[in-house]
Amino acid sequence: MKLSKWPEALPREGNQQFKKMKSISQWFEIYQINQETYAILEPNHSEEVFSFLVLGKNKGALIDTGMGIGNIFDEVKQLTQLPILVINTHTHFDHTGDNFRFKEIGCFDHEYELNNLAQGHANQFCKDFMSPQDYFDLPKNFDPKKYHIKPSCVTHQFKHLDQVDLGDRSLIIHHTPGHSPGSICIEDTKYHILFTGDTYYAGNIFIDLPGSNQQDFFKSIQYLNTIIENIDFLCPSHNIVYASKEVLISLKTAQEKIENQEVQSKVHSQSITYYFDEFTLRLPSR
Numbered sequence: 001m002k003l004s005k006w007p008e009a010l011p012r013e014g015n016q017q018f019k020k021m022k023s024i025s026q027w028f029e030i031y032q033i034n035q036e037t038y039a040i041l042e043p044n045h046s047e048e049v050f051s052f053l054v055l056g057k058n059k060g061a062l063i064d065t066g067m068g069i070g071n072i073f074d075e076v077k078q079l080t081q082l083p084i085l086v087i088n089t090h091t092h093f094d095h096t097g098d099n100f101r102f103k104e105i106g107c108f109d110h111e112y113e114l115n116n117l118a119q120g121h122a123n124q125f126c127k128d129f130m131s132p133q134d135y136f137d138l139p140k141n142f143d144p145k146k147y148h149i150k151p152s153c154v155t156h157q158f159k160h161l162d163q164v165d166l167g168d169r170s171l172i173i174h175h176t177p178g179h180s181p182g183s184i185c186i187e188d189t190k191y192h193i194l195f196t197g198d199t200y201y202a203g204n205i206f207i208d209l210p211g212s213n214q215q216d217f218f219k220s221i222q223y224l225n226t227i228i229e230n231i232d233f234l235c236p237s238h239n240i241v242y243a244s245k246e247v248l249i250s251l252k253t254a255q256e257k258i259e260n261q262e263v264q265s266k267v268h269s270q271s272i273t274y275y276f277d278e279f280t281l282r283l284p285s286r
């Protein structure tokens with residue numbers, strides 16, 4: 001795995017190929033992917049999470065809402081006047097933090113994801129991600145000791161292959177369980193971007209969490225390879241905003257390499273990490 005360590009690696013070279021836009025809060029960095037697509041990064045937390053603003057003629061989609069440490073709503077309002085539909089790639093805390101600031105919220109129609117949004121994430125859980133070595137330069141009004149994710153109200157429950165029409169631009173919802181049971185990848189039919197959520201990013205990909213499923217993950221990878229012709233590149237949700245679509249092929253061959261024990265690995269108490277060139281996979285130990 002070649003991804004160098006946070007925070008020394010900031011700003012990451014892979015993000016700097018895009019034009020940096022003005023942000024209101026220093027908590028966020030905004031990159032312009034194209035005229036109608038923005039990536040909103042939270043570089044000051046070790047999660048290095050991205051949310052994406054995807055604009056159509058009539059409506060905007062906000063793909064995830066980040067950690068809920070800064071105010072992403074204000075950043076979005078600065079970029080567009082369009083009504084916004086939030087689409088969660090999945091409902092882990094680091095992608096749903098500012099959901100509560102928005103009226104329209106959609107996620108995949110799966111009990112696990114719906115429960116996460118209905119309940120939010122308690123401080124008991126979230127505090128583990130707020131050790132002093134996990135962040136720097138927090139916004140002044142934010143108290144890391146009280147960090148939690150507020151509940152949010154789902155207005156749209158997506159099924160596999162549902163389309164979201166933004167007016168001259170539509171998004172296709174692809175159900176890709178594995179990281180979580182209702183994880184989705186979102187295909188942009190205008191610019192041929194695939195927003196992969198946590199199904200793929202350059203870094204340590206976790207398939208050993210509560211709700212994760214290794215078999216589902218590899219099935220989802222096989223599935224994504226069947227739509228690879230529709231895609232020009234990937235926008236993952238952590239670390240580096242751009243990935244070549246060929247990593248979908250690398251993910252497919254990763255499974256064979258793991259089965260044939262042709263890959264370097266490290267055993268932990270409940271899981272095994274497998275090391276590949278662009279990513280690592282953390283799978284549950286059998």
Ligand SMILES: [Zn+2]
Pocket residue numbers: 090092179198
């Ligand atoms: Zn996640």
